[in-house]
Amino acid sequence: METLAAILIGLLAGSGALLLLRGGLFRILLGLALLAQAANLLVFTAAGLGRGDTAIIAEGSETLPADHPDPLAQALVLTAIVISFGSLAFCLVLLKKTRARIGAAGVPALANTES
Amino acid sequence: MMESALVALPVILPLGLALVAWMGRRSPVVSRSILIAGTALILAAAVALFLAVRAAGGPLRLDLGGWERPVGITFKVDLLSALLVVVSATVAFAGALFAAGEIGRLLWAKGYGTFSFLLFTGIHGAFLTNDLFNLFVWFEVMLMSSFAMLVLGRRRHVFEGATQYVVINMVSSFFFLTGLGILYGKTGHLNLEEVAARLVASGSDPVILSSATLLLIAFGIKAGVFPLYFWLPPAYPNTGYATAAVFGGLLTKVGVYALFRVFGGAFGFLSGYTSGIFLLVGVATMIAGVLGAASQFHVRRILSFHIVSQIGYILLGLGLMTQGAIAAALFYTVHHIFVKTNLFLAAGAIASTGRTEDLAKLGGLLKATPLLAILFLIPALSLGGIPPLSGFFAKFLLIREAMREEAWIVTAIALLVGVVTLFSMTKIWSEAFWKDSPRKGGPLSLCRRSLLLLPVAFLGLLTLLIGLFPGSLISLADEAARQLLATNPATLSTSP
Numbered sequence: 001m002e003t004l005a006a007i008l009i010g011l012l013a014g015s016g017a018l019l020l021l022r023g024g025l026f027r028i029l030l031g032l033a034l035l036a037q038a039a040n041l042l043v044f045t046a047a048g049l050g051r052g053d054t055a056i057i058a059e060g061s062e063t064l065p066a067d068h069p070d071p072l073a074q075a076l077v078l079t080a081i082v083i084s085f086g087s088l089a090f091c092l093v094l095l096k097k098t099r100a101r102i103g104a105a106g107v108p109a110l111a112n113t114e115s
Numbered sequence: 116m117m118e119s120a121l122v123a124l125p126v127i128l129p130l131g132l133a134l135v136a137w138m139g140r141r142s143p144v145v146s147r148s149i150l151i152a153g154t155a156l157i158l159a160a161a162v163a164l165f166l167a168v169r170a171a172g173g174p175l176r177l178d179l180g181g182w183e184r185p186v187g188i189t190f191k192v193d194l195l196s197a198l199l200v201v202v203s204a205t206v207a208f209a210g211a212l213f214a215a216g217e218i219g220r221l222l223w224a225k226g227y228g229t230f231s232f233l234l235f236t237g238i239h240g241a242f243l244t245n246d247l248f249n250l251f252v253w254f255e256v257m258l259m260s261s262f263a264m265l266v267l268g269r270r271r272h273v274f275e276g277a278t279q280y281v282v283i284n285m286v287s288s289f290f291f292l293t294g295l296g297i298l299y300g301k302t303g304h305l306n307l308e309e310v311a312a313r314l315v316a317s318g319s320d321p322v323i324l325s326s327a328t329l330l331l332i333a334f335g336i337k338a339g340v341f342p343l344y345f346w347l348p349p350a351y352p353n354t355g356y357a358t359a360a361v362f363g364g365l366l367t368k369v370g371v372y373a374l375f376r377v378f379g380g381a382f383g384f385l386s387g388y389t390s391g392i393f394l395l396v397g398v399a400t401m402i403a404g405v406l407g408a409a410s411q412f413h414v415r416r417i418l419s420f421h422i423v424s425q426i427g428y429i430l431l432g433l434g435l436m437t438q439g440a441i442a443a444a445l446f447y448t449v450h451h452i453f454v455k456t457n458l459f460l461a462a463g464a465i466a467s468t469g470r471t472e473d474l475a476k477l478g479g480l481l482k483a484t485p486l487l488a489i490l491f492l493i494p495a496l497s498l499g500g501i502p503p504l505s506g507f508f509a510k511f512l513l514i515r516e517a518m519r520e521e522a523w524i525v526t527a528i529a530l531l532v533g534v535v536t537l538f539s540m541t542k543i544w545s546e547a548f549w550k551d552s553p554r555k556g557g558p559l560s561l562c563r564r565s566l567l568l569l570p571v572a573f574l575g576l577l578t579l580l581i582g583l584f585p586g587s588l589i590s591l592a593d594e595a596a597r598q599l600l601a602t603n604p605a606t607l608s609t610s611p
């Protein structure tokens with residue numbers, strides 16, 4: 001299960017990086033979204049994957065069962081998703097504004113820093 | 116109880132003031148007063164916290180929500196954090212004074228004050244927290260407000276730079292999140308002290324090394340080190356003057372702080388692996404920044420490249436990794452934040468007087484505003500390392516430590532870069548102040564904008580004071596370095 005997740009994370013991050021480097025408004029946005037998903041999935045996987053179950057400690061016991069995935073990591077991912085979604089929304093508006101100001105050429109011309 | 120309230124104050128205060136500023140945003144007069152009075156209040160809180168930390172003789176802690184470590188999020192304020200919060204609040208105050216003279220009705224109404232306060236909420240949170248994920252969240256708070264402030268004025272050239280800035284920072288967040296995810300998977304903790312305690316047992320395992328490398332890249336992007344600095348020079352020079360001054364002085368230094376906190380503290384035992392990287396990157400950053408500046412002819416673009424080159428100096432401290440070197444780097448950081456903010460504010464005053472930032476079109480400012488000429492000279496000479504200003508002691512301490520460690524190449528390059536820095540500053544001086552104005556009628560007078568000179572004079576005075584009485588800051592930096600290095604697991608395991 002973890003191997004599968006690792007391959008998926010690699011695919012997401014790889015395609016995200018590729019899209020970012022290709023440039024262009026839509027590709028940059030998509031690239032950032034994929035990178036964010038890769039990071040979220042990685043945090044999720046790093047704390048261990050397990051069968052779906054609620055993270056509530058059963059009556060009479062003190063802790064979760066030993067093989068239960070760490071619920072804190074899931075809380076972290078939840079926060080990270082909110083943050084990345086917010087940044088992405090801002091980025092979308094900014095890229096659209098940039099395109100409106102300096103034309104479609106302005107967005108992929110990220111290498112041009114001397115203007 | 117009193118102390119724990121003090122710990123939270125530098126974060127809670129700006130957060131509350133952000134709301135107050137939003138309610139008063141319609142009136143420029145009210146907005147100005149809120150920003151100036153608010154930052155003065157934050158500065159007072161920061162100084163109170165600093166004094167409490169000094170009196171306590173060790174770090175102060177606050178467990179948020181009463182959840183004790185290692186379960187909850189902990190704020191831990193050692194001397195390094197307290198010192199930087201005071202410095203940052205001082206910059207906030209100077210920036211507020213300048214913004215009061217610069218910012219117009221439209222920008223206040225769009226929430227300039229609110230975003231300023233939110234920016235400082237994020238910066239102070241990042242300085243105070245002792246939890247890696249919490250640091251990530253504060254970084255995001257800081258970045259989001261900086262994104263907004265960058266484009267608020269909608270100046271002509273700001274958009275290209277802002278696009279790069281936003282995209283590269285989102286990529287940096289990706290590196291940060293993966294790095295801390297891996298670390299959490301390995302150690303099961305995010306609290307830096309708990310992480311450090313676990314790392315002693317695990318040693319330099321490849322998983323920890325990969326996590327360290329990811330965090331290194333993430334903080335490196337934010338600090339603007341070679342080869343990850345390319346976003347900085349296009350982003351800063353085109354935004355508002357007060358905004359650029361606060362960004363130029365503080366934002367990259369938050370990245371530098373994170374490098375010190377993590378690689379001087381919890382990951383300090385990896386210094387065999389990281390110190391070579393820091394020395395190499397530091398030297399490359401110094402050279403790349405200073406050469407980039409030498410080729411520029413736009414005042415704030417020159418200054419932006421100098422941010423990069425100065426970051427290189429600071430990184431040498433982490434490369435050498437002795438207590439003296441870390442202390443020298445911390446002294447350098449404090450000096451650099453004041454001086455760089457001051458130069459950017461002076462550049463703002465130059466640009467408002469001469470109505471341009473192009474050195475070829477500027478001129479005659481020495482006659483027009485001799486006061487500005489003197490006020491520019493103080494931070495400019497300090498940046499170049501002329502005694503008895505603060506920059507001299509910063510460079511002296513760092514280079515002395517490099518010579519002690521017999522890093523001769525580093526020493527030579529550090530000295531050489533200092534000379535080229537001075538060349539850039541004389542270029543601004545002779546083009547903007549000394550030569551006659553190339554336009555008929557000469558530059559406009561500062562009259563209405565004399566308010567702009569107040570913060571420049573205030574920061575210049577601080578630079579002079581540090582230069583004339585360096586002893587107390589040196590001993591402070593030394594104690595802060597000792598406290599930082601004490602969190603290194605390598606020293607934890609050797610000392611009982």
